[in-house]
Amino acid sequence: MAINKGMTRRNFLLNVAGSACGATLLGAGLSVYSRQTASMPALMIRPPGALDEEAFLGACVRCGQCVRDCPYDILHLAGLGESVPLGSPYFVAREEPCRMCVDIPCVKACPTGALDHSLENIDDARMGLAVLVDEENCLAFRGMRCEVCFYICPLLGEAITIDLLPKTGSEKLPRFIPVVHSDTCTGCGMCEGACVLQEAAIKVFPRYFALAKEAEQHRYDDEGQKLMNEGEAEDTPFSSDPLETIKSGRESL
Amino acid sequence: MARLTEIGAAALHSKGWFKSHQWLLLRRLCQLSILGLFLLGPVAGIWLIKGNLASSMILETVPLSDPYLMLQVLLTGHVPELVGLLGAAIVLVFYLLVSGRVYCSWVCPINLVTDAASGLQRRLGIKARTHYSRQTRYWLLGMTLVLALMTGSLVWELVNPVSIVFRGLVFGLGLGWGVIVALFLFELLVSHRGWCGHLCPVGAFYGLLGRVSLLRVVAAKREQCNDCMDCFDVCPEPQVIRPALKGEKGHQSPVIKSGLCTNCGRCIDVCSKDVFRFGLRK
Numbered sequence: 001m002a003i004n005k006g007m008t009r010r011n012f013l014l015n016v017a018g019s020a021c022g023a024t025l026l027g028a029g030l031s032v033y034s035r036q037t038a039s040m041p042a043l044m045i046r047p048p049g050a051l052d053e054e055a056f057l058g059a060c061v062r063c064g065q066c067v068r069d070c071p072y073d074i075l076h077l078a079g080l081g082e083s084v085p086l087g088s089p090y091f092v093a094r095e096e097p098c099r100m101c102v103d104i105p106c107v108k109a110c111p112t113g114a115l116d117h118s119l120e121n122i123d124d125a126r127m128g129l130a131v132l133v134d135e136e137n138c139l140a141f142r143g144m145r146c147e148v149c150f151y152i153c154p155l156l157g158e159a160i161t162i163d164l165l166p167k168t169g170s171e172k173l174p175r176f177i178p179v180v181h182s183d184t185c186t187g188c189g190m191c192e193g194a195c196v197l198q199e200a201a202i203k204v205f206p207r208y209f210a211l212a213k214e215a216e217q218h219r220y221d222d223e224g225q226k227l228m229n230e231g232e233a234e235d236t237p238f239s240s241d242p243l244e245t246i247k248s249g250r251e252s253l
Numbered sequence: 254m255a256r257l258t259e260i261g262a263a264a265l266h267s268k269g270w271f272k273s274h275q276w277l278l279l280r281r282l283c284q285l286s287i288l289g290l291f292l293l294g295p296v297a298g299i300w301l302i303k304g305n306l307a308s309s310m311i312l313e314t315v316p317l318s319d320p321y322l323m324l325q326v327l328l329t330g331h332v333p334e335l336v337g338l339l340g341a342a343i344v345l346v347f348y349l350l351v352s353g354r355v356y357c358s359w360v361c362p363i364n365l366v367t368d369a370a371s372g373l374q375r376r377l378g379i380k381a382r383t384h385y386s387r388q389t390r391y392w393l394l395g396m397t398l399v400l401a402l403m404t405g406s407l408v409w410e411l412v413n414p415v416s417i418v419f420r421g422l423v424f425g426l427g428l429g430w431g432v433i434v435a436l437f438l439f440e441l442l443v444s445h446r447g448w449c450g451h452l453c454p455v456g457a458f459y460g461l462l463g464r465v466s467l468l469r470v471v472a473a474k475r476e477q478c479n480d481c482m483d484c485f486d487v488c489p490e491p492q493v494i495r496p497a498l499k500g501e502k503g504h505q506s507p508v509i510k511s512g513l514c515t516n517c518g519r520c521i522d523v524c525s526k527d528v529f530r531f532g533l534r535k
Contacts, residue, residue, distance in 0.1 A: 015386050023392035027400050034400075034408040051331075057406040058329030061322050061337075062416065063308035064424050068294065077420065079427035086411050087420055111308045111318055111337035112326055 034085075041083050042205050044090040045187060047075055048098060048125035049107040049115040053206075060114035062087030066106035072099050075106065093189020093204045098127060100154050100188050123155060128187030129210040130160070130180045130202055138201035140177050149191035149202050150178050159185040178202070182211060260375070260486045261523035268525065276518030283359045291423045306360070306419045307410075308340060316340030320348075321458040325409065328401040345462070351516065352469065353462030357449060358489070358517035361456075362419050366433055367449045370440035371489075383444040387492070387513075390457035397454050414448075415455050450489050463512030470514060470521065471532035472497045472507040478528050484520035494520065498528070508534055 040046075040053060047066050050056050066089050067075040074096035078084035089106075091098060100122045107115040119125060130149075132138060139146035153160045158181065165175040178191075180202075189204040221227055259265075264273040271278075291309070294300040302311050308318040318333075318340030326333050333341075348356060358364055374381060397409040410416060414432045421429030440447055449456055472478075475498050484498070485491045493511035500506070521529040 015388075019386055019389045019392045022389065023396040026393070027396040030408050030412065031400055031404050034404060034406055034411055054405065055331060058401070058404075059326060059331040059333070061307040061318070061326060061407070062410055062420060063304040063318075064420065065304045065308065065310060067424070068300075068303045077424050079421070079425060079429070080417060080432070081428045087416065109303075109310075110334070111304075111310075111316060111340060112323075112331070112333040113337075114331075117334060 040085075040090070040206060042209055043092055043094070043203070044084050045093055045098075045128045045189060045204055045206070047089055047091065047106045047115055048100075048104060048122060048127050048186070049110075049117070049119035050127070051114055051116060056114050057085055057088070059112050060088050060110075061112055062089075063111060064089065065109040065111065066115060069105040069109040071101065071105065072096065074098060091189075093128075093187075093192040094200055095193075097189035097193035097204075098125075098186075099190075100125070100186065123184075123186060125186045125188070126207055128189070128204040129182055129207045130185050130187065130189070130191050130204050131210050132178060132180065132202045134199075134201040137197060137199075138178075139196065140175060143171060143173065143175055145176055146196060147176060147178065148194050148196055152190045152194040154188060154190060155184055155186070160191060182207075260483050263481060263483065263525035264523050266525070268527075273522050276522050280359055280517060281365075284362065284365060287360055288362060288419075288422060291419075295423065305416070305423050307416055308337060315343070317344050320345045321455060322407070322410070324458075325398065325401040325407055328398055329405045329407065348459060348462045349465065350467050352466035352514065353459030353512060354456060354515040355468075356459045357453075357456045358515035361415055362422060363415055363436060363453075364449065366418075366437050367440045367446070370437045371446065374441055374445060379441065381440075381442050381445050381447075383447065385444075385451060387451050387490075389451050390454055390460075393452060394454035394457040409454070413455070415453070446489055460512040463514065463516075464510075465534075466512070467533055468516060469532060469534045470497075470509045470516060470518070470529055472509070472528050473530050473532065474526065474528050475499075475507050477526040479526055481525070483523040483525075484529070487519045487523045489515060489517065489519075506535065508532065510534070 034057075046053075046056065047070075051059055062077060064077050064087075067073075067077055074091045075089045076091065078086055078088050078090060080086060084090050102122055104119060104122050104125075107117060107119055109115075110117070135141045147162060150156075150160045150162055160178050160180050163177045163179045165177050167174045180191075187204050187207070191202045192200045192204050195202050261273055290302050291305060294303055300313075302309050303313075304310055304317075306319060307322050308316070310316055316336045316339055318337050320341040323333055323337060323341040326337075373379075400408040414436055417429050417432050418426075421427065421432075436448055440449075444451065472494075478498060484494055488494055490511070490513045493509050493514040496505055496511075497507050497509040516531070518531065521531070
């Protein structure tokens with residue numbers, strides 16, 4: 001203690017250095033640990049309006065008010081030893097999917113905006129994305145008229161549509177295949193919760209997990225018109241493809 | 254120091270059991286009531302208050318948030334909703350009035366655990382004096398803030414036993430029992446007042462608020478002190494007493510000025526000479 005009369009400068013400095021080192025080492029350990037725990041398991045879904053996972057873990061104070069205000073009690077706070085970052089809210093769609101309340105009480109309850117208050121229409125929520133993961137076992141792919149996921153979808157006919165797969169030689173009927181659309185699917189998980197198989201053939205995953213992403217290069221539409229990537233400047237005389245710059249000739253420079 | 258009598262025996266004799274335990278009783282009542290209020294919702298469906306110590310809402314109108322936690326959120330680069338900031342401001346003003354570490358001794362659930370360890374230690378005569386500086390908590394406080402700033406994530410909340418235990422009690426404890434047992438054994442066998450008095454960064458933060466707070470313990474009748482040392486032995490932060498109690502000759506104020514004083518009032522209880530009372534900072 002600083003007021004001890006027997007404390008020499010040397011001892012004082014050593015004490016300070018010891019405490020500082022201890023705190024730094026602990027901090028370093030903690031930050032490594034936090035990276036390990038930062039990855040959510042694929043089947044644990046954040047409530048609607050949740051910021052991107054990294055921002056979410058900085059904004060959520062783990063108060064559980066979203067859990068309390070969910071009228072269907074679907075949300076849990078991660079306990080000690082679970083693979084979800086400690087104390088943060090999640091739900092498991094197969095157990096209890098999000099019912100997509102129009103007034104979004106969980107978001108309103110959040111005191112920090114970790115669940116983004118700018119989400120006003122629940123249809124704009126992007127909790128995850130439903131993916132038909134198992135075509136082998138999905139009844140529709142096996143030629144049966146199931147379509148439970150299609151009919152239970154809160155955005156009926158928008159987030160999941162039924163495509164006809166033309167019949168092949170041995171089949172008597174075309175197959176009625178559910179197709180998920182990423183531009184409308186909210187990731188509520190009603191489809192996963194309702195799938196009649198013992199293990200769901202359609203599952204909700206975090207969007208970064210479920211969606212492929214094109215490389216940052218040229219894309220063309222059906223008429224051969226160039227599609228712009230996000231953030232790509234349109235008015236440059238140079239194409240990012242050197243070949244095209246050469247082809248377009250010097251007069252354009 | 255070998256003691257011939259129990260701490261507070263003289264006070265018990267001269268003041269009676271109730272008068273020599275009144276602040277302790279009030280404090281336990283307060284700690285358990287707060288926990289009870291939070292449990293009333295999930296257990297009985299009466300939602301007077303919702304959430305936990307990190308952030309809560311009283312009767313759907315008054316927000317409360319932990320200012321230490323909101324500071325960490327700000328450091329991660331996220332600006333909380335107004336309701337969260339307002340809650341933090343309310344709590345901040347409250348603790349500036351009653352002293353920050355009132356959180357430690359009147360609210361925090363860990364206090365029950367570490368007080369129990371401390372009591373058992375005294376009864377069994379265990380000396381657990383692994384020594385490190387009481388300043389360590391400030392380094393840990395700094396570390397938690399730097400971590401929030403550098404990682405952009407509330408890293409401390411992954412391991413903070415204070416929030417693990419309270420959240421656990423309200424939302425389901427699970428393995429959180431382990432944290433309670435670990436802290437109990439740590440305080441009992443490894444380090445006397447080791448967590449609450451030396452390491453806990455939450456207490457360190459609230460201790461900083463206590464440096465300017467209004468409500469204080471005052472050694473008002475210090476001239477009656479008979480040097481029985483009971484207050485020093487019962488106090489969780491005994492270093493805060495001396496300047497106020499023994500500062501007579503140097504004409505120092507009898508007010509305990511250190512922000513680390515938790516305003517637990519045990520010194521008032523155990524003093525047979527009624528030296529201490531609650532008063533205001535002058």
